[in-house]
Amino acid sequence: MAGPRIGIIGDFKPDYLYHQATNQALDLTARSLGTEISYAWVPTDSIAEGESRSLDRFDGLWASPGSPYHSMLGALEGIRFARERDKPFIGT
Amino acid sequence: MGDADHAEYGADPETALITPAHCEIPEPGAPRIAGKQRVLLTPGSLAAMTYGSPEAFEEFRCSNELNRRYQPLFEASGLHITGVGDEGEARVVELTGHPFFVGTLYLPQNSALEGNTHPLVEAFLQAAVGT
Numbered sequence: 001m002a003g004p005r006i007g008i009i010g011d012f013k014p015d016y017l018y019h020q021a022t023n024q025a026l027d028l029t030a031r032s033l034g035t036e037i038s039y040a041w042v043p044t045d046s047i048a049e050g051e052s053r054s055l056d057r058f059d060g061l062w063a064s065p066g067s068p069y070h071s072m073l074g075a076l077e078g079i080r081f082a083r084e085r086d087k088p089f090i091g092t
Numbered sequence: 093m094g095d096a097d098h099a100e101y102g103a104d105p106e107t108a109l110i111t112p113a114h115c116e117i118p119e120p121g122a123p124r125i126a127g128k129q130r131v132l133l134t135p136g137s138l139a140a141m142t143y144g145s146p147e148a149f150e151e152f153r154c155s156n157e158l159n160r161r162y163q164p165l166f167e168a169s170g171l172h173i174t175g176v177g178d179e180g181e182a183r184v185v186e187l188t189g190h191p192f193f194v195g196t197l198y199l200p201q202n203s204a205l206e207g208n209t210h211p212l213v214e215a216f217l218q219a220a221v222g223t
Contacts, residue, residue: 086190088193088220
């Protein structure tokens with residue numbers, strides 16, 4: 001059992017505390033639930049209009065903090081994908 | 093709302109959907125909404141059930157919020173405001189008719205910085221495990 005695959009919609013900056021916190025929260029929570037987990041950051045400018053299908057590989061999507069996004073359109077497309085495809089979603 | 097925009101991206105803050113928070117600015121460059129604040133949760137909402145409580149205290153670090161003039165539009169839509177600050181300002185939204193769709197103005201992941209899990213993150217992962 002590989003556990004859930006989570007896509008984090010956002011433009012990861014390694015020195016940004018709240019991005020580190022997002023990764024830590026996923027690791028910590030998966031451990032506490034006794035499940036494996038895998039996650040990947042998905043840059044907003046990679047989610048071009050009509051190409052949000054790349055998000056289908058994830059079991060859940062998290063819209064990260066750190067606005068302004070590189071691409072507001074990409075971020076919104078990612079959120080739309082979660083909404084329309086019934087993917088569990090959290091935006092923080 | 094076809095012309096929804098965000099004041100941080102240059103839209104007029106009076107009419108933008110996301111607009112600078114209506115509160116005192118603590119100091120130059122600091123976030124407008126900072127520190128621990130109470131969030132009142134709508135009874136029966138996913139948020140209230142997840143917390144197991146009608147209120148939560150959360151750490152904020154944010155300068156923008158939903159423009160209050162548009163909150164009634166949300167009340168009439170499927171995207172409900174289910175958590176509010178002491179003055180009724182939107183703090184949590186969730187989509188009805190969806191397995192799990194929640195947005196917060198605060199950062200539940202920050203609990204991890206102190207080594208703690210957060211009920212909303214737990215619920216999100218449990219929903220993802222179930223798919």
